Amino acid sequence: xxxxxxxxxxxxxxxxxxxxxxxxxxxxxxxxxxxxxxxxxxxxxxxxxxxxxxxxxxxxxxxxxxxxxxxxxxxxxxxxxxxxxxxxxxxxxxxxxxxxxxxxxxxxxxxxxxxxxxxxxxxxxxxxxxxxxxxxxxxxxxxxxxxxxxxxxxxxxxxxxxxxxxxxxxxxxxxxxxxxxxxxxxxxxxxxxxxxxxxxxxxxxxxxxxxxxxxxxxxxxxxxxxxxxxxxxxxxxxxxxxxxxxxxxxx
Numbered sequence: 001x002x003x004x005x006x007x008x009x010x011x012x013x014x015x016x017x018x019x020x021x022x023x024x025x026x027x028x029x030x031x032x033x034x035x036x037x038x039x040x041x042x043x044x045x046x047x048x049x050x051x052x053x054x055x056x057x058x059x060x061x062x063x064x065x066x067x068x069x070x071x072x073x074x075x076x077x078x079x080x081x082x083x084x085x086x087x088x089x090x091x092x093x094x095x096x097x098x099x100x101x102x103x104x105x106x107x108x109x110x111x112x113x114x115x116x117x118x119x120x121x122x123x124x125x126x127x128x129x130x131x132x133x134x135x136x137x138x139x140x141x142x143x144x145x146x147x148x149x150x151x152x153x154x155x156x157x158x159x160x161x162x163x164x165x166x167x168x169x170x171x172x173x174x175x176x177x178x179x180x181x182x183x184x185x186x187x188x189x190x191x192x193x194x195x196x197x198x199x200x201x202x203x204x205x206x207x208x209x210x211x212x213x214x215x216x217x218x219x220x221x222x223x224x225x226x227x228x229x230x231x232x233x234x235x236x237x238x239x240x241x242x243x244x245x246x247x248x249x250x251x
Contacts, residue, residue, distance in 0.1 A: 002093030004040065010071055010097060011044045017066070018048050019118055023059055025049035025104040026119025034115040043096035047084075047114070049107030049121065056101040060087050063099065071097070082106075130171060130181045132229045139168035139222045140237055143244040146215050155206035162211065165218040165244075166201045172225035197221060212247045219244045 011029070018027045031045030032038045050056045060078075064087060067073055072092050079086040083106045089097040108114075108124040146161035171181040173194055179186025187195065201218035204210055219241055227234035238245070 001040075002091070002095040004038075006093065007042070007044060007095055010091060010095065011046065013071070014044075014046055014063075014067070014097070014099060015117060017063065018046075021059070023051055023054045024119065025051050026107055026116060026121050028109075028114050028116045028121065030100070030114050031098075032113070034113045043098060045098045045100075045113075047100040047102065047107070049104040049119065050101050051104055056085055056103065059101055060085060060099070063087075064089075067097075073097070129175070132172060132175055135168045135171050135175070135181070136226055136229065136233070139165055139172075139226070140241060142168060143215065143219050143222065143241050146211075147244045150208055150211050150215070155208070155211060158211045158215070159203045159206065162201070162203055162215045162218055165215065165222050166198060169218065169222040169225045170195070170198060172222075172229065176225070176228050209247075216245050216247045 011033070015027055015029075018024045026049040028034070028047045029045070030047050032042045033045065048059075050059055064073075064076060067089065068076070071089070073089045074092070076087055076089040079088060084100050084102040087099045087101075089099070091097055104120075105122065106124065108121040109116075110124050110127040114121075142161045142164035146158050146165060149155070149158035149161055167184070170184070170187050170190070173190055174181040174186035177186075177190060177194070179189045198218075198221060201214055201221055203214045223234050223237060223241070226237060
């Protein structure tokens with residue numbers, strides 16, 4: 001396990017490197033460190049603006065070539081979101097280093113977890129949370145896929161999709177109660193009486209009867225949350241989800 005001192009040294013080294021790079025227009029600490037609530041398990045989140053006429057991928061390639069041996073990085077991969085590329089590096093001790101690069105014209109805060117440490121940034125519209133409509137759609141899609149997986153004798157796929165039904169329902173609960181709905185960030189802030197029933201939606205084995213039981217429970221919880229958004233829609237969804245709600249076997 002990495003230490004807080006190791007995390008601080010790695011973060012400071014990347015910021016120092018970025019300050020010295022004339023291709024960088026600004027740098028920010030993001031994530032929990034920007035809010036002042038790091039804990040022993042927090043990773044490193046950094047974001048940088050890249051000047052015009054420079055390819056952000058070239059910056060990442062150069063930095064990665066230097067950081068891999070210097071920080072002892074074990075692996076890296078990229079996640080793209082809009083104009084931003086996140087290079088995610090795994091450092092010794094299980095320390096995650098996320099380095100985001102964005103063209104200067106679009107480099108700026110999209111939420112409170114952004115603290116500019118040098119250079120400049122622009123005003124950006126806040127990031128949009130998941131919508132109830134999207135979560136509802138993903139929920140019924142997951143329930144149908146789970147039921148099909150059980151019928152096809154694909155228990156691991158069924159377990160995956162049952163978990164997705166549960167996740168969409170919990171995300172809807174987060175939206176309803178004003179908690180962050182993305183990436184399970186708000187689930188542990190939900191009241192105990194809200195999350196307690198979801199224990200029964202956990203898959204306990206890959207036995208078909210158990211998969212059907214967990215799916216039926218997850219689907220009922222999902223429909224209850226849909227009903228909080230649109231009662232008529234929840235009732236309309238019951239018919240196409242009848243198989244998912246049934247704990248019986250194939251006819």
